[in-house]
Amino acid sequence: MRxxxxxxxxxxxxxxxxxxxxxxxxxxxxxxxxxxxxxxxSGVFDILIIDRMLPGLDGLALLRxxxxxxxxxxxxxxxxxxxxDDRLEGLRAGGDDYLVKPFAMAELAARxxxxxxxxxxxxxxxxxxxxxxxxxxxxxxxxxxxxxxxxKPREYEVLEYLMLxxxxxxxxxxxxxDVWGFHFVPQTxxxxxxxxxxxxxxxxxxxxxxxxxxxxxxxxxxxx
Amino acid sequence: MRxxxxxRQFVRISGFRLALRSLxxxxxxxxxxxxxxHHAAESTWRGQIDSNVSGALTDLLGxxxxxxxxxxxxxxxxxxxxxxxxxxxxAPDGSWxxxxxxxxxxxxxxxxxxxxxxxxxxxxxPPRVDAVRGTAVRFPxxxxxxxxxxxTALRSLDQLISRSFLAMFGTIMALGLLSSxxxxxxxQRRVDAFATTIRNIMDGDLSRRIELSGSGDEFxxxxxxxxxxxxxxxxxxxxLRQVTNDISHDLRSPLARxxxxxxxxxxxFSEPALTDMFEEALxxxxxxxxxxxxxxxxxxxxxxxxxxxFGMVALSPLLTMLAESYEPSFDANGITVEADIxxxxxxxxxxxxxxxxxxxxxxxxxxxxxxxxxxxIHAAQAGERIEVSIAxxxxxxxxxxxxxxxxRFARLEASRHRPGYGLGLPLxxxxxxxxxxxxxxxxxxxxxxxxxxxRTSLGAMRLGEDHARVQ
Numbered sequence: 001m002r003x004x005x006x007x008x009x010x011x012x013x014x015x016x017x018x019x020x021x022x023x024x025x026x027x028x029x030x031x032x033x034x035x036x037x038x039x040x041x042s043g044v045f046d047i048l049i050i051d052r053m054l055p056g057l058d059g060l061a062l063l064r065x066x067x068x069x070x071x072x073x074x075x076x077x078x079x080x081x082x083x084x085d086d087r088l089e090g091l092r093a094g095g096d097d098y099l100v101k102p103f104a105m106a107e108l109a110a111r112x113x114x115x116x117x118x119x120x121x122x123x124x125x126x127x128x129x130x131x132x133x134x135x136x137x138x139x140x141x142x143x144x145x146x147x148x149x150x151x152k153p154r155e156y157e158v159l160e161y162l163m164l165x166x167x168x169x170x171x172x173x174x175x176x177x178d179v180w181g182f183h184f185v186p187q188t189x190x191x192x193x194x195x196x197x198x199x200x201x202x203x204x205x206x207x208x209x210x211x212x213x214x215x216x217x218x219x220x221x222x223x224x
Numbered sequence: 225m226r227x228x229x230x231x232r233q234f235v236r237i238s239g240f241r242l243a244l245r246s247l248x249x250x251x252x253x254x255x256x257x258x259x260x261x262h263h264a265a266e267s268t269w270r271g272q273i274d275s276n277v278s279g280a281l282t283d284l285l286g287x288x289x290x291x292x293x294x295x296x297x298x299x300x301x302x303x304x305x306x307x308x309x310x311x312x313x314x315a316p317d318g319s320w321x322x323x324x325x326x327x328x329x330x331x332x333x334x335x336x337x338x339x340x341x342x343x344x345x346x347x348x349x350p351p352r353v354d355a356v357r358g359t360a361v362r363f364p365x366x367x368x369x370x371x372x373x374x375x376t377a378l379r380s381l382d383q384l385i386s387r388s389f390l391a392m393f394g395t396i397m398a399l400g401l402l403s404s405x406x407x408x409x410x411x412q413r414r415v416d417a418f419a420t421t422i423r424n425i426m427d428g429d430l431s432r433r434i435e436l437s438g439s440g441d442e443f444x445x446x447x448x449x450x451x452x453x454x455x456x457x458x459x460x461x462x463x464l465r466q467v468t469n470d471i472s473h474d475l476r477s478p479l480a481r482x483x484x485x486x487x488x489x490x491x492x493f494s495e496p497a498l499t500d501m502f503e504e505a506l507x508x509x510x511x512x513x514x515x516x517x518x519x520x521x522x523x524x525x526x527x528x529x530x531x532x533x534f535g536m537v538a539l540s541p542l543l544t545m546l547a548e549s550y551e552p553s554f555d556a557n558g559i560t561v562e563a564d565i566x567x568x569x570x571x572x573x574x575x576x577x578x579x580x581x582x583x584x585x586x587x588x589x590x591x592x593x594x595x596x597x598x599x600x601i602h603a604a605q606a607g608e609r610i611e612v613s614i615a616x617x618x619x620x621x622x623x624x625x626x627x628x629x630x631x632r633f634a635r636l637e638a639s640r641h642r643p644g645y646g647l648g649l650p651l652x653x654x655x656x657x658x659x660x661x662x663x664x665x666x667x668x669x670x671x672x673x674x675x676x677x678x679r680t681s682l683g684a685m686r687l688g689e690d691h692a693r694v695q
Contacts, residue, residue, distance in 0.1 A: 011481065012481070012484070015481075015484045015485075015488065018488060019487075019488070080476055080477060080480070082517055082520065082521075083520070083524055084521075084524055084530060084574075084576070084577075085530075085533070101476070101477075101480045102476075102479070102480035102483040102484065102513060104487065105487055105488075152548060152551075153545075153548065154545070154548055154549050180545075180549065180579075181575075181576070181579070182576070182579060182580070182583070183576060184521075184576075184580050184583075186583045186584075186586075186587055187584075187587040187590075187591060187644060187648070188550075188553055188586070188587045188590045188591065189553055190549055190550065190553060192553075193552035193553035193555075193556055194549070194552055196552070196556070197552045
């Protein structure tokens with residue numbers, strides 16, 4: 001992936017480059033809003049990572065300008081502002097995702113991967129399959145090896161979310177935001193308990209195990 | 225009922241009471257003036273009649289002494305002179321002898337000295353005469369003489385005075401009431417405008433100011449003072465917000481950078497002891513950042529600006545979803561969840577914040593309650609409110625400690641070793657307050673029952689307050 005990072009703080013930028021490099025991304029840094037705007041307008045990048053507070057031209061205005069000019073590159077805002085309305089402002093300006101500083105590098109990596117996939121092919125399939133696991137999005141039924149599996153509504157949604165992103169790490173925060181609609185982190189293991197239930201129903205008694213846990217990062221559904 | 229309420233509302237207005245008091249004073253003054261006028265006019269008239277009657281009596285008695293013609297003859301002779309007075313002479317047996325009016329025996333017996341009498345007292349007078357004033361004289365031979373003058377004018381004067389008094393009284397009363405009402409209404413309007421603005425400010429809109437009428441009256445002076453005060457408060461709040469933001473930014477940035485360093489460094493080392501140390505340092509940093517985030521969230525909720533984005537929130541599906549979502553976590557700890565949620569509950573609010581409120585309370589059970597085997601979630605409509613309760617059958621909180629756990633950073637001794645910053649309940653409480661509600665902690669015998677009372681709309685909150693004010 002070619003990533004444009006628009007970040008004025010050189011230390012933070014270096015840290016992000018270091019963190020994203022192992023994922024195989026090629027990161028170019030723009031130190032201020034104007035330089036960022038020019039680079040982003042070239043259209044050669046797959047993903048934009050924009051700091052919200054930039055000297056010269058702030059992140060929101062920058063992205064609004066880009067979207068106005070027809071640049072549809074997926075964009076992720078990084079911000080120190082964790083206010084309730086700040087996230088909405090970012091999304092309204094045309095941002096596709098919003099991450100409040102500080103965050104775990106794994107979180108950013110997972111979100112960058114998710115944005116890259118979103119751009120590639122929006123999922124339209126009505127039936128999702130991973131190995132012998134089948135999920136029918138119309139009847140909301142799940143089968144493994146032809147055997148019907150009963151799932152609670154939230155369990156179904158978590159499984160669907162994972163199956164729409166096969167082989168891709170999905171973080172706890174992504175699940176909280178997208179399945180539950182929570183932009184805060186509960187203090188108890190809401191997500192872990194659901195994954196554990198889901199694993200008991202989907203993987204228990206079947207081989208191979210499909211739901212994998214990545215400690216400190218998240219979960220992934222994969223046939224491998 | 226409505227009139228009574230309105231009246232009670234007006235009576236509470238100081239301007240109205242003042243106007244009523246001055247009205248009572250004017251009416252008292254008017255009464256006094258009329259009593260004096262009435263007394264003066266009447267005594268003048270009465271004195272004139274009395275002197276006419278005594279003059280005529282003296283003349284007649286003089287005539288009786290000089291001519292010895294008898295009472296009846298002298299009465300007839302005096303009448304013939306035509307002085308306009310009324311005479312009646314009665315024989316010793318009480319029969320009428322002479323005169324220009326008659327009177328019944330009881331009337332004659334009752335009449336002693338100077339008196340005002342009317343036809344209904346037993347006198348037969350000409351139709352135009354409504355009252356007479358006169359005196360009676362009884363002679364030693366048993367004859368009686370009654371002399372009276374026409375007192376119709378005196379009575380008319382009485383009537384005239386009382387009628388004009390009533391008219392004046394009524395006019396003063398009507399004008400007084402009208403001006404009291406208008407004064408009260410004007411005061412009420414101004415005070416209502418003050419109250420509305422102040423309530424909006426309390427709801428979080430600090431930019432509101434009280435409108436001036438431009439007349440420079442005492443209300444304008446008060447409003448000018450209050451507006452200056454509000455301006456000052458807004459500036460101070462703005463400063464505070466700026467400082468809070470700066471602190472949060474300036475302190476969060478180095479903390480965030482520290483976190484980045486720790487994270488990168490952890491990746492460089494593979495020794496388990498070092499990795500564990502990094503993990504611990506990261507956890508501590510995350511805790512500090514978490515406290516910041518929670519503090520800022522409480523401040524944001526308390527500022528009330530969030531109300532501007534309120535919409536209708538379907539509470540029943542939200543609570544059902546939360547009950548379902550927490551069921552696996554509770555189940556893993558051997559706790560059963562019972563949900564009794566009335567369908568169709570909805571309120572004016574912020575869905576995400578409400579979710580956070582209930583999440584915090586459910587988290588608390590999981591983190592702090594001991595020996596819990598059952599959690600029950602109950603929600604029902606109660607008039608303008610929705611009452612939600614989340615109860616467990618665990619160890620509960622001692623009555624003396626319940627108020628303390630609602631304070632920020634307050635943690636009970638037993639939970640010191642557990643995760644959390646002591647900000648969950650204060651945040652839940654701030655969210656409830658934002659929705660015009662409050663949180664109560666009760667004994668569930670055994671366990672803790674957290675009762676959340678929420679208003680279905682802030683409009684209802686305003687009406688409710690007005691109602692309470694009127695009562």
